[in-house]
Amino acid sequence: MSDYPAMQARFVADIGAAADLDALEALRVAALGKAGSVSALLKTLGGMSPEERQVQGPQIHALREAVTTAIADRKAALEGAALEARLAGERLDMTLPADAAPRGSVHPVSQVMDELAEIFADMGFAVATGPEIEDDWHNFTALNIPETHPARAMHDTFYFPTQMNDAAGRAMLLRTHTSPVQIRTMMSDEPPIRIIAPGRVYRSDSDATHTPMFHQVEGLVIDRGIHMGHLKWTLETFLKAYFERDDIVLRLRPSYFPFTEPSAEVDVGYRQEKGRRIVGGSGDDEGHAWMELLGSGMVNRRVIANCGLDPDEWQGFAFGVGVDRLAMLKYGMDDLRAFFDGDLRWLSHYGFGALSVPTLSGGISA
Ligand code: PHE
Numbered sequence: 001m002s003d004y005p006a007m008q009a010r011f012v013a014d015i016g017a018a019a020d021l022d023a024l025e026a027l028r029v030a031a032l033g034k035a036g037s038v039s040a041l042l043k044t045l046g047g048m049s050p051e052e053r054q055v056q057g058p059q060i061h062a063l064r065e066a067v068t069t070a071i072a073d074r075k076a077a078l079e080g081a082a083l084e085a086r087l088a089g090e091r092l093d094m095t096l097p098a099d100a101a102p103r104g105s106v107h108p109v110s111q112v113m114d115e116l117a118e119i120f121a122d123m124g125f126a127v128a129t130g131p132e133i134e135d136d137w138h139n140f141t142a143l144n145i146p147e148t149h150p151a152r153a154m155h156d157t158f159y160f161p162t163q164m165n166d167a168a169g170r171a172m173l174l175r176t177h178t179s180p181v182q183i184r185t186m187m188s189d190e191p192p193i194r195i196i197a198p199g200r201v202y203r204s205d206s207d208a209t210h211t212p213m214f215h216q217v218e219g220l221v222i223d224r225g226i227h228m229g230h231l232k233w234t235l236e237t238f239l240k241a242y243f244e245r246d247d248i249v250l251r252l253r254p255s256y257f258p259f260t261e262p263s264a265e266v267d268v269g270y271r272q273e274k275g276r277r278i279v280g281g282s283g284d285d286e287g288h289a290w291m292e293l294l295g296s297g298m299v300n301r302r303v304i305a306n307c308g309l310d311p312d313e314w315q316g317f318a319f320g321v322g323v324d325r326l327a328m329l330k331y332g333m334d335d336l337r338a339f340f341d342g343d344l345r346w347l348s349h350y351g352f353g354a355l356s357v358p359t360l361s362g363g364i365s366a
Contacts, residue, residue, distance in 0.1 A: 002041070004059045008066050011038075015070040021078055024071060031067050038064050098355070105351025108327045109215050109339065113198045115358045116217050116323070119241045120196045122360055123234065125219070128195040130181035132202070133160075135170035138180035142306045143259040151258050156204040158212075174202035178218035179259060182299070182318055185220060186307035191314050192223040198323060209336055215323035222299065222309070222316035228252075228264070231296055231317035235266055239279075239293075241360070243330060249282040251290055260297025260318060268293050276332050294321035 011031055018024040031038045041060045045053055106114075117127050130138075145151045155176040164172050181197035189195075197218040206212055221230065232252060239248045248268060255265040267290040269283035283290030296319035301311035324336055331350060333339070338346050 004063050007037075008063050011063075011067045012070045015067070015074050018074055018078070021075065024074055024078065028071050032064070032071075038067055104354070105347050106354055106356075107339075107347065108331055108333070108350050108352070109323055111352045111358070112323050112327045112330070113215070113217070115242060116196060116198060116238075116326075118358050118360060119238055120219070122241075123194075123237065125194045125196050128181050128185050128197045128220075129199060130175070130178070130184045130197065132175055132200055133172060134175040134180050135166050135168075135172055137168075137170050138183050139173060139175050139177075142183045142303065143179055144300050144302045144306070145258045149258060158202050158204055176203050177201050177320060178216040179318070179320060181218055182220045182259070182303070183307055186222060186304070186309060191309065191316075192221075193316070194221050194223075195219070211324075211336055211340055213340070214336070216320050217323050219319045219321075220299070220316060221318075222304070222314050224313065224315070226298075226315045226317060228262075228298060228317065231264075231298070231319070234317075235294070235296065235319060239268065242326065243279050245280050247280045249280075251283060252296075253292075255295065255297075257295055257297055259300050259303050260295075261300045263295070263297035265292055266294045266296055266319070267291060270329075275334075277329060279329055293325070294319050296320070 011027075015024065015027055018027055028036075030036055033039065038060075042064065045057055045060065048056060120127075139157075140149070140152055141147070157176050158174040160172040162171065166172060178197045178199055178201060181195075181199070185193055185195050185197070195218075197220070199215065199217075200213055201216050202213050203210070204212060219234070221234070232250065236248065236250055239250070240246055251267040251269075252264040253267060255263045257263045267283060268279050269281045269285065269288050270277045270279045270291050271281060271285075271288045272278075277291065279291075281288050296317065299316045299318050304311040304314055304316070324339055327333065327339075328336065333350060
């Protein structure tokens with residue numbers, strides 16, 4: 001008869017000292033595997049007399065129990081230690097100061113959008129957003145552009161296949177302008193409303209000044225007694241703050257958009273200097289010219305009614321402007337396509353520091 005307590009003590013000591021999971025597995029096979037020593041003891045039970053088995057059986061089973069438990073305990077301890085070690089290795093001190101020479105930069109489009117948000121926040125405008133994948137009701141119909149309207153063809157729209165129409169049977173598309181955010185805001189918010197909506201828009205168009213994806217910022221004001229004077233003041237105040245000069249002169253030219261009535265295209269005076277357009281002065285001044293900058297107008301009564309508001313009570317104005325265009329004018333890039341090439345040299349030349357946040361008090365261009 002073997003000395004089971006001594007065997008158990010030896011096994012438990014070896015298991016407790018196993019340095020890793022491989023060593024532990026080797027000990028398990030040596031004890032409990034097919035040819036293991038504990039398994040061999042279990043097999044001897046069959047050849048014993050009933051009396052002998054009654055004595056030895058419980059002891060051998062107890063030995064197997066003890067070894068099994070010791071292995072499970074050691075396994076849990078080793079796995080826990082491995083996890084601790086991994087966590088310690090991956091530790092990141094979030095309180096350390098930022099890298100003194102950070103890599104990467106803020107894209108001019110992001111920078112200009114931040115500048116616009118800051119300028120308009122000062123005038124009481126909130127920032128609104130809408131989906132880039134729109135339905136044709138929000139992008140066109142609600143904006144007074146019905147199915148058969150020629151303005152739909154003007155927009156070179158990217159449509160999704162008809163199988164992807166939404167539950168209401170509306171065709172899905174990539175929004176062609178930020179104007180659908182006007183609709184979404186008028187339907188979800190109570191007037192008075194003052195928002196800007198910056199974001200990506202898409203048109204099937206591509207050359208030096210057009211990319212299939214570009215950026216707009218929409219402006220919308222809905223309140224009582226709003227008129228075109230409010231529109232002109234708002235645009236003038238915005239452009240003076242954006243270009244950081246007081247001599248910005250605007251010219252409102254009659255135009256047509258289905259969603260505004262009356263509509264005006266807004267031109268700014270500029271002059272050419274060293275191959276660059278410098279905004280400022282009247283376009284009629286010596287050496288100056290006019291450049292079209294944005295579309296605007298009084299929100300069409302029908303659009304206000306489409307959003308469930310009473311156009312006799314609520315009026316407003318809206319405008320839309322190309323963000324990329326604004327960036328090019330202020331920061332002097334001449335090819336729009338370079339904006340979206342992801343060329344690191346371009347980004348390090350035209351990009352902005354991650355920590356130079358635009359503020360009205362600190363200088364809007366950071
Ligand atoms: N959505 C128009 C465009 O993309 C711009 C615009 C917006 C015009 C708001 C008037 C009012 O061309």
